[in-house]
Amino acid sequence: MKGKNTPAIAAVVYGNRAYDDALLELTDILTDNGFVVIGAAAFVARHSIFPEVARGRPDTADKEILRNFARQCGNRLETIASQGHITVKGSRPYREAPPLPLKPSGNSRCNSCGACVKICPVGAITAEEPRKTDKAACITCTACIYVCPQKARSFRGLTYKLAGGAFRKKCSSRKEPELFA
Ligand code: SF4
Ligand code: SF4
Known part of the structure; x- marks a missing residue:
């Protein structure tokens, strides 16, 4: 996607460990492609590999924060010309994600649906x-x-x-x- 000074919101989701440099990388990609990042956020959701961690997230409190964030970004749209760049957490060069030794497999319940x-x-x-x-x-x-x-x-x-x-x-x-x- 390419923008022409197009407003954008950057959001990442992580499983209650850390989002490392993901938000910085995303905002860099958006900026390099002509977008103006007016808001950025990192939200927590159930961990994909260990689903007992952050089970039930995003919950009611998270959704309220998300709604307020959306309102805040909406307000920024009106004054975008006078806004500076958003600074997010992270560092360059981005952290390399090491390969994980955990790999899923199927069992006898598989019916080859594809x-x-x-x-x-x-x-x-x-x-x-x-x-x-x-x-x-x-x-x-x-x-x-x-x-x-x-x-x-x-x-x-x-x-x-x-x-x-x-x-x-x-x-x-x-x-x-x-x-x-
Ligand atoms: S087998 Fe494919 S879909 Fe499943 S975890 Fe590995 S990469 Fe993802
Ligand atoms: S083929 Fe279908 S049933 Fe078998 S493991 Fe894949 S998704 Fe599950």
């Missing part, structure tokens, strides 16, 4: 063997888990259990949305 094959962004699942995952290709996005109507795909094994325990210990305290407007 939904996971279709949604996988990197072609790590084949129509012939949808219970399997090409571990080298998989980027642990979790899309196949949430799209599976049979709930056949999930993370399994001791590594997942141990990692989940450590992650819950470290990341269970509630984090609040962060707004930049």
Whole structure:
């Protein structure tokens, strides 16, 4: 997408750990493509790999903050010509995301419907063997888990259990949305 001094709102969502440099990267991409970022925000949602973390988020309090943020951005639209650039949290060069060793797979509930094959962004699942995952290709996005109507795909094994325990210990305290407007 290209803008011509077009107002834009940058928003990222993360699972109660950290959003690292994602918001900075997004605002940089928008600015480089002709947009004027009038507001930016990082919101919390249920963690995609360890769904016990931030379960139920975004909740009522989050949605109220989101509504107020939208109002604030709306007000900024009227005075956009006199506004400076929004400064968001993050640093350059952006933090590299290390590859995760956790990869989902399917079980006997799979009926070969093909939904996971279709949604996988990197072609790590084949129509012939949808219970399997090409571990080298998989980027642990979790899309196949949430799209599976049979709930056949999930993370399994001791590594997942141990990692989940450590992650819950470290990341269970509630984090609040962060707004930049
Ligand atoms: S989405 Fe689920 S049921 Fe459908 S092919 Fe994939 S693993 Fe099997
Ligand atoms: S987690 Fe994402 S990348 Fe990995 S197999 Fe599932 S859909 Fe593909």
